[in-house]
Amino acid sequence: xxxxxxxxxxxxxxxxxxxxxxxxxxxxxxxxxxxxxxxxxxxxxxxxxxxxxxxxxxxxxxxxxxxxxxxxxxxxxxxxxxxxxxxxxxxxxxxxxxxxxxxxxxxxxxxxxxxxxxxxxxxxxxxxxxxxxxxxxxxxxxxxxxxxxxxxxxxxxxxxxxxxxxxxxxxxxxxxxxxxxxxxxxxxxxxxxxxxxxxxxxxxxxxxxxxxxxxxxxxxxxxxxxxxxxxxxxxxxxxxxxxxxxxxxxxxxxxxxxxxxxxxxxxxxxxxxxxxxxxxxxxxxxxxxxxxxxxxxxxxxxxxxxxxxxxxxxxxxxxxxxxxxxxxxxxxxxxxxxxxxxxxxxxxxxxx
Amino acid sequence: xxxxxxxxxxxxxxxxxxxxxxxxxxxxxxxxxxxxxxxxxxxxxxxxxxxxxxxxxxxxxxxxxxxxxxxxxxxxxxxxxxxxxxxxxxxxxxxxxxxxxxxxxxxxxxxxxxxxxxxxxxxxxxxxxxxxxxxxxxxxxxxxxxxxxxxxxxxxxxxxxxxxxxxxxxxxxxxxxxxxxxxxxxxxxxxxxxxxxxxxxxxxxxxxxxxxxxxxxxxxxxxxxxxxxxxxxxxxxxxxxxxxxxxxxxxxxxxxxxxxxxxxxxxxxxxxxxxxxxxxxxxxxxxxxxxxxxxxxxxxxxxxxxxxxxxxxxxxxxxxxxxxxxxxxxxxxxxxxxxxxxxxxxxxxxxxxxxxxxxxxxxxxxxxxxx
Numbered sequence: 001x002x003x004x005x006x007x008x009x010x011x012x013x014x015x016x017x018x019x020x021x022x023x024x025x026x027x028x029x030x031x032x033x034x035x036x037x038x039x040x041x042x043x044x045x046x047x048x049x050x051x052x053x054x055x056x057x058x059x060x061x062x063x064x065x066x067x068x069x070x071x072x073x074x075x076x077x078x079x080x081x082x083x084x085x086x087x088x089x090x091x092x093x094x095x096x097x098x099x100x101x102x103x104x105x106x107x108x109x110x111x112x113x114x115x116x117x118x119x120x121x122x123x124x125x126x127x128x129x130x131x132x133x134x135x136x137x138x139x140x141x142x143x144x145x146x147x148x149x150x151x152x153x154x155x156x157x158x159x160x161x162x163x164x165x166x167x168x169x170x171x172x173x174x175x176x177x178x179x180x181x182x183x184x185x186x187x188x189x190x191x192x193x194x195x196x197x198x199x200x201x202x203x204x205x206x207x208x209x210x211x212x213x214x215x216x217x218x219x220x221x222x223x224x225x226x227x228x229x230x231x232x233x234x235x236x237x238x239x240x241x242x243x244x245x246x247x248x249x250x251x252x253x254x255x256x257x258x259x260x261x262x263x264x265x266x267x268x269x270x271x272x273x274x275x276x277x278x279x280x281x282x283x284x285x286x287x288x289x290x291x292x293x294x295x296x297x298x299x300x301x302x303x304x305x306x307x308x309x310x311x312x313x314x315x316x317x318x319x320x321x322x323x324x325x326x327x328x329x330x331x332x333x334x335x336x337x338x339x340x341x342x343x344x345x346x347x348x349x350x351x352x
Numbered sequence: 353x354x355x356x357x358x359x360x361x362x363x364x365x366x367x368x369x370x371x372x373x374x375x376x377x378x379x380x381x382x383x384x385x386x387x388x389x390x391x392x393x394x395x396x397x398x399x400x401x402x403x404x405x406x407x408x409x410x411x412x413x414x415x416x417x418x419x420x421x422x423x424x425x426x427x428x429x430x431x432x433x434x435x436x437x438x439x440x441x442x443x444x445x446x447x448x449x450x451x452x453x454x455x456x457x458x459x460x461x462x463x464x465x466x467x468x469x470x471x472x473x474x475x476x477x478x479x480x481x482x483x484x485x486x487x488x489x490x491x492x493x494x495x496x497x498x499x500x501x502x503x504x505x506x507x508x509x510x511x512x513x514x515x516x517x518x519x520x521x522x523x524x525x526x527x528x529x530x531x532x533x534x535x536x537x538x539x540x541x542x543x544x545x546x547x548x549x550x551x552x553x554x555x556x557x558x559x560x561x562x563x564x565x566x567x568x569x570x571x572x573x574x575x576x577x578x579x580x581x582x583x584x585x586x587x588x589x590x591x592x593x594x595x596x597x598x599x600x601x602x603x604x605x606x607x608x609x610x611x612x613x614x615x616x617x618x619x620x621x622x623x624x625x626x627x628x629x630x631x632x633x634x635x636x637x638x639x640x641x642x643x644x645x646x647x648x649x650x651x652x653x654x655x656x657x658x659x660x661x662x663x664x665x666x667x668x669x670x671x672x673x674x675x676x677x678x679x680x681x682x683x684x685x686x687x688x689x690x691x692x693x694x695x696x697x698x699x700x701x702x703x704x705x706x707x708x709x710x711x712x713x714x715x716x717x718x719x720x721x722x723x
Binding site for chain 2: 281297299300301308311312315316341342343344345346347348
């Protein structure tokens, strides 16, 4: 049997800050920018009972948790730690599919379930020893179950889902946990009385098809724990994106801009990690009506500079002419990626 | 309103004004050109609210007044008239034109609804020779950004007025153009204005035979600039923002330089660029033994090799540039010989004419390609 492990550092930015300043330990902590419109990037577990989590506007977080300690993000440091962690993921020569700075799939390969859990446990131990950070891990026969498993055992957990147990592991979870089921589809399914993944897995062809159309079989396979997508390590990156669904609709443009600033930074980090530059920048907006809106712009020179990407994204946002209309999801995407090309250096680049 | 004029005069004034009109405007009157007849002349004015262009032409005015006509339509109509005399009359809702045996009525909009020019609350005032200002514009605005996503500041050109001198600076973040020249009448102290580059392009294009340009800061917050020269008057809203600290990116000192025949270098680069085309237009400049070797290569096209004689000072160097940026700059270098100065393969290079012309100083800075 082939196994996949999913690793995700617990409250990554916050944990790095606590590690480097032990006086923060045990306190509700949020890593967030300093502007009045900033959003929380990561919250410590102590802050989460107050509803403080990523993408929540900082002012709301402070209302909900007046004792919240706010630390500004230090991306250079997180990036350095991320590099250490990815070196450990890669140290066993296994294929890795990085999802973000602190999250990756590792293809464990053909082995017994017990052995797969041991390898995942060893990788967690190595990361803890090297970085003093805890990582949660999920082990399963497929990527989706592995990811849901690691999400379920956070923080500092390891959860293996044994072969044959996938469907029963998934069954009690809400359908929204399945890949590809967004809020709109979830609402449609719930209206038809399908609330859990188990409900969906038990459906016959005809009713499922009438609800979900052409991809119904794919979704049901996932619901039954059948997931054969491989870990794609060397996949050629065509575009890189970052998106965030809000817990409530956002009308405030300044808040959207603050999020785009963070997304630009994140996308720029990914570009740098893959040694890529992008010449197209676009945004995706899902309105509260679920209508999806896209705007993109082409740059004169490819870039991986977060500020350039941010400015281009703001330009796209203005062109979208939202005029205060409520937004449910905001995403930033870069494409037209080049690598190995001669790169035009800039007069005002930082660190030139 | 009623006047008689030459078709060529009105066609060129209305044609120039209509270029300012924003084809996508949703405000009907902004699609129109305003014609105002007064003593012995008519003013043709168009605006997109950022940029207002007004050109005067000679006319025999029998009834002073104003009319507004759809700019594109009217300009196309005038462009198709033969050289002749034309008689125009207008009411708030109609503009009538008679020319030989052609007789047209255009739908008009009331002139009172046309946006007025800003109240001329004067700030700083200075004048400059039209030729020198045109040279400065030609030498710089091409280097400004054309990418809206980079923002209005880099799409603008910075005018730095300091006593009796004016410096124009334009940059898109990859290359920078700087041109300093003398004013006729300067100011006491210093002023900085970020002017939309397209406004300066309109100034250069429509100067005609004017000898002098008068420049005034307008508006309560000095947020507009008015440039007048002969028949032309352009009013432009200044860009609100912080211009990047350009002085900081121009190296104070270089340790290597070459002097080269401008035309030979342009010709060599143009040929090499054909081959470089598909790799960020990269050309490599290898400087050694008083010779500049330009090379380019690509898997698709092949290899290019050009040898150009130079005067070399300082150590050897190999540096890569985007050929397009380098050619653009060299095309604007005034003078048969160009000086290029370097610090290293990843540092900004300076490019300037070997001899400065008419007391003006011209300088370009170009960032290299990282291979």
